[in-house]
Amino acid sequence: MSTHERWTRLLEILGNQGRIEVGEAAELLGVSTATVRRDMEELARQQLLTRTRGGAVLSGVAYDLPLRYKTARQADEKHRIARAAAGLVPPGAVVGLNGGTTTSEVARELATRADLADHASGTALTVVTNAINIANELAVRPYVKTVVTGGVARPNSYELTGPLATMVLQGLSLDYAILGVNAVDPKFGAATHDEGEASANRAMAERADKVIVVADSTKLGKRAFAQVCAVAEIGVLVTDKDAPDELVEQLAGQGVDVLCV
Template sequence: MGTHERWTRLLEALGERGRISVGEAAELLEVSAATVRRDLDELARQQLLTRTRGGAVLGGVAYDLPLRYKAGRQADEKLRIAKAAAALVPPGAVVGVNGGTTASEVARELAVRADLATGGSPPALTVVTNAINIANELAVRPYVKTVVTGGVARPNSYELTGPLATMVLQSVSLDCAILGVDAVDPRFGAATHDEGEASANRVMAERAERLIVVADATKLGRRAFAKVCDTTAISVLITDRNATPEAVEQFTAQGVDVHCV
C-alpha cells in the first residue's frame, strides 16, 4: 500500500470514528506502528488531524476530504464512468462540468476525444465550469472554449462558489450539465456535503437541457447535507457495475436512464 492510499484510509477512518489509536491504525493498514506514527505526524503537519498521545483525533478537517485524498477512491470505476459520460457529449455542445474527482475525469476524457481535436472556429466544444483545476487543464486545449465562473475557491474540491459563481451560471444556457455529487438517493435526489457547492451545482443543473449525474456505486442510496436536485431532474445516471439491481430499479422507476459501466 502506497503512502497516498494509507493517508486516505487514515482520514476516512477518522471521519467515521472521530479518533484512532496507533495500534488500531496499524491493524487497519497492516503496517508497523512506526509507519503509522510517521503518517499521523505528517497529516498533523498538514493540519488534517490533531495528534494525541498514542493516536489522533479529528481536527480541522471536514468530513468532505480534500480532493487530493479522494482521487484514489474507486479509481477504475470513475475512469469508466468518465469515458461513458464524455461519449454522450456531441461535438459543438455547450456543457457544464462541476468539480470533484469523477467530474474532473470527465473533463480529461473530453479533452482527449479525437473527434473534438479538429481546431477551427467555432470551437469543437464549450465547457462552462466552476472548478479551477478543470479550467487549468482545459485552457491549453485550443479546440475547447473554456468559461470559468467567478467565486470563492473551496480548498477541498477546487470549486468556485458563492454569488459570483451563481451569477455567471444564471446567465448561460447549457446543452447538458455533467455533475459529480457526494450522494444520490432515489427518494431524496442528488446532494453534496457543502451548501455552497450545492447552490452552484443546482443552478448549473437548472440551466441545462439535459442533466447527467456521474456517481460510483458507493454513493447510490446515500444522503448528504445539501440537496442539488430532485431525482426526477436527472436525465442520465452513470454509475459502475457494482450498483445493485435493486438500486438501479429504484432510479429507473423515477424516469432516470441508468448506465452501469
C-alpha cells in the first residue's frame, strides 16, 4: 500500500468512526505503529485530522476529503467508467464537466482520444467546466475549446461555485453534461455533499440535452445532502460491474440507461 493510499484509507476510517487509536490503525492498515504515527503527524500538519494522546480524531472543519485524497479510491473502476463515458461523446459536441476524480479521468480520456487529436485545425470538442484542474489539463489541447465558468473555488474539489458559475451556465447550451456525484439513490436521484456544488452542477444538467452521471458502485444506493438532479433527468448512468443488480433494475425501470463496465 502506497503512502497516498494509506493516508486515504486512514481518513476514510476516521470519517466513519470519528476517532481511532494508533494500534487499531496499524492493524487495519497492515503497517507498523511508527508508520501510523508519522502518517497522523503529517495529516495533522495538513489540518485533516487532530492528534490525540495515542491516536487521532476528526479535524474540527467540515469533513469532506480533498480531491487529492480521493484519487486512489476505486481507481481501476474509475478508469473504466471514464473511458466508457468519454466514448459516448461524438466529435464536435459541447460537453459540460463538473469537478471530481471520475470526471477528471473523463477529461483525460477525451483529451487523448485519437479521433479528436487527429483534427489538425479547428475545434474537435468544446468542454464547459467549473473545475479549474480540468480546465488546466484541457487548455493545452489546441483541438479542445475550453470554457471555464466564473465562481469561487472550493479547495476540496477545485470546483467553481456560487452565482457567477450558475449565471454563466444558464446562458449556455450543452449537448452533454457528464457529472460526477457523491451519491445516486433510486428515489432522491443524484446528489452531492455541498449545496454550492449541487447548485452549479444542477445548472449544468438543466442546460444539457443529455445527462450522463459517472459514479462507481460504492456511491449507488446512497443519499447525499443536496440534490443535483432527479432520476428522471439522468439519461445514462455509467458505473462498474459491482453495482447491485437490484439497484440497477430500479434505475433502469425509471428510464435510466445503466452501463456497468
